[in-house]
Amino acid sequence: MSNVFSKVKNIYQLFKSVDFKQLEALSQKVDLKEVMTQFSKLDEKQLAGLMKMVGGNKKVKELPPINGDFYELSDSLSPEDRALQLKVRAFMETEIKPIVNKYWNRAEFPHEIIPKMAELNICGLTYEGYGCPNRSFLMEGIIATEIGRIDASIATFFGVQSGLAMGSIYICGSDEQKQRWLPKMQKMELIGSFGLTEPEIGSAAAGGLTTTAKRNGDTWVLNGQKKWIGNATFADVNIVWARDLDDNQVKGFVIEKGNPGFSVEKIENKMALRIVQNGLIILTDCVVTEENRLQNCNSFKDVAKVLQMTRAGVAWMAVGCARGAYESALKYTRERVQFGKPIASFQLIQNHLVEMLSNLTAMQTLVFQLSKLQDEGKLTDEHASLAKVFCTMRTRDVVSRAREVMGGNGILLEYDVARFVADAEAIYSYEGTKEINSLIVGRAITGFSAFV
Structure with a gap:
C-alpha cells in the first residue's frame, strides 16, 4: 500500500504545476487515462528518472518564517511575559481567527468568546489589587498588539473593557467602588462601556459636554445622549460622563444595566469595526444614586488621566x-x-x-x-x-x-x-x-x- 501511495504522490508532483488549460490542451493530443495507467506501472527508479527529466524532483526552497517582529523586540521580554504573549497569540489564532470574518460580515459580536478570553487572566493587567495581575504597561501593549494582529474589533472590545471602563473605576472610583465592580470585571463576569463622546461633541469634550447631571439629595438626574459607545448594547456597567449643572465640572457615573431612564440603540451600517457593538445611549431623567458617582472625579482633568493611559x-x-x-x-x-x-x-x-x-x-x-x-x-x-x-x-x-x-x-x-x-x-x-x-x-x- 505504501508503495502505491508513493507512486501516486510522485505522479501528483509531476502534474501539480500543470494548469487546467495545459491539461486541456494535452488531452487533445494524448489519452490522459492511458498515460496515468502507464505511469502507475513504472517502478520507483523509473518514476524518479521521469521526475528528474521534467524537473519534478527539484528541492523545495525553504523560505524564512513570516514574522512581523523584524528587530526581535519580543526577545527582550522575560520568559514569563513571552509565555503570556504566546498564550494570547494561540488563543487568537485558534478561537478568534476561524470565526472573525463571519461575525464581522454580519456585524455581530461572538459572546461565546468572553468566558474563554477571561481564562487568559489578562483583564486589568496593569492594575494593583482587585484580582488584577499587576503586570507592566509594556506587557499590556504587547497583548493589545497580539489581539489586534488578528482582529481590531476584538482588540477594541477588550480595550474598552480592560482600559476605559475598568480604568475609569480604578482611577476615579473610591476603594469601595473598586471592590464592588473591578473583581467581577477582571473576570469578565461584568462587561463595561465608556460613554464620553456625544452626537454633536467629539473633540470638544473637555469643555463642551451637553449631557447634564443635577444633584437631588442622594441622587443625580442625568439627561443627554452619548454616541459611538462600544459594548453599550450589552454592557452590565456603563461609565457615563456628564456636566454638573451646579459647578459646570465633569462628573463620572456608573450606570448599571436596567437603570430606569437609560436606553441604548445599536448603531448600524458601519464600514469598520463591525464586530464592535457601538451604541447610542439615551438618558431621559435617568436617576443615579450618589454611591454610583465616581467619587474621585471632580473635573475633566480626571477623565484625561484615563484617556492618556488608554x-x-x-x-x-x-x-x-x-x-x-x-x-x-x-x-x-x-x-x-x-x-x-x-x-x-x-x-x-x-x-x-x-x-x-x-x-x-x-x-x-x-x-x-x-x-x-x-x-x-x-x-x-x-x-x-x-x-x-x-x-x-x-x-x-x-x-x-x-x-x-x-x-x-x-x-x-x-x-x-x-x-x-x-x-x-x-x-x-x-x-x-x-x-x-x-x-x-x-x-x-x-x-x-x-x-x-
Missing part, C-alpha cells in the same frame, strides 16, 4: 492591525503565482513589502519606548498623543500596501486584509483625531496652544 494602548492596537496586514500580505505573495513564479519574487512587490515592514518596525520601536516611559511613571499626554498620531497614520499606509500587493483578492474578507483596511480607518479616528493629538504635541514643543 491612548497608548490604541497605538499598540494600531501596531497589531498593521502587523496582521503585513503578515497576511507576505504569506499571500509567497503563495500567489503569476508568470510562473511567486509574486513575492518580483521587485515591485518586494519594495511594497519592505516599505510595510519599515513602517511596522518604526511603530514597534516607538511603542516599546512609550511603554517604558509609562512603566517608569514618565508618560505625558504628548507622549501618548505622538504615538497615537504616528502609529495610526503608518497603519493606514501599511494596510493600503497590503491590499495593493494582493490585487483584486485584497478586497475579499477571506484574505483578511480587507478587514484590516476598513478597521484601520476607525482606529485612526477614535481616542482623539490626528488633528487634536497633533495639537497636543504641538503645544508641548512650541509652548503655544493652538486650540480654539
Whole structure:
C-alpha cells in the first residue's frame, strides 16, 4: 500500500504545476487515462528518472518564517511575559481567527468568546489589587498588539473593557467602588462601556459636554445622549460622563444595566469595526444614586488621566492591525503565482513589502519606548498623543500596501486584509483625531496652544 501511495504522490508532483488549460490542451493530443495507467506501472527508479527529466524532483526552497517582529523586540521580554504573549497569540489564532470574518460580515459580536478570553487572566493587567495581575504597561501593549494582529474589533472590545471602563473605576472610583465592580470585571463576569463622546461633541469634550447631571439629595438626574459607545448594547456597567449643572465640572457615573431612564440603540451600517457593538445611549431623567458617582472625579482633568493611559494602548492596537496586514500580505505573495513564479519574487512587490515592514518596525520601536516611559511613571499626554498620531497614520499606509500587493483578492474578507483596511480607518479616528493629538504635541514643543 505504501508503495502505491508513493507512486501516486510522485505522479501528483509531476502534474501539480500543470494548469487546467495545459491539461486541456494535452488531452487533445494524448489519452490522459492511458498515460496515468502507464505511469502507475513504472517502478520507483523509473518514476524518479521521469521526475528528474521534467524537473519534478527539484528541492523545495525553504523560505524564512513570516514574522512581523523584524528587530526581535519580543526577545527582550522575560520568559514569563513571552509565555503570556504566546498564550494570547494561540488563543487568537485558534478561537478568534476561524470565526472573525463571519461575525464581522454580519456585524455581530461572538459572546461565546468572553468566558474563554477571561481564562487568559489578562483583564486589568496593569492594575494593583482587585484580582488584577499587576503586570507592566509594556506587557499590556504587547497583548493589545497580539489581539489586534488578528482582529481590531476584538482588540477594541477588550480595550474598552480592560482600559476605559475598568480604568475609569480604578482611577476615579473610591476603594469601595473598586471592590464592588473591578473583581467581577477582571473576570469578565461584568462587561463595561465608556460613554464620553456625544452626537454633536467629539473633540470638544473637555469643555463642551451637553449631557447634564443635577444633584437631588442622594441622587443625580442625568439627561443627554452619548454616541459611538462600544459594548453599550450589552454592557452590565456603563461609565457615563456628564456636566454638573451646579459647578459646570465633569462628573463620572456608573450606570448599571436596567437603570430606569437609560436606553441604548445599536448603531448600524458601519464600514469598520463591525464586530464592535457601538451604541447610542439615551438618558431621559435617568436617576443615579450618589454611591454610583465616581467619587474621585471632580473635573475633566480626571477623565484625561484615563484617556492618556488608554491612548497608548490604541497605538499598540494600531501596531497589531498593521502587523496582521503585513503578515497576511507576505504569506499571500509567497503563495500567489503569476508568470510562473511567486509574486513575492518580483521587485515591485518586494519594495511594497519592505516599505510595510519599515513602517511596522518604526511603530514597534516607538511603542516599546512609550511603554517604558509609562512603566517608569514618565508618560505625558504628548507622549501618548505622538504615538497615537504616528502609529495610526503608518497603519493606514501599511494596510493600503497590503491590499495593493494582493490585487483584486485584497478586497475579499477571506484574505483578511480587507478587514484590516476598513478597521484601520476607525482606529485612526477614535481616542482623539490626528488633528487634536497633533495639537497636543504641538503645544508641548512650541509652548503655544493652538486650540480654539
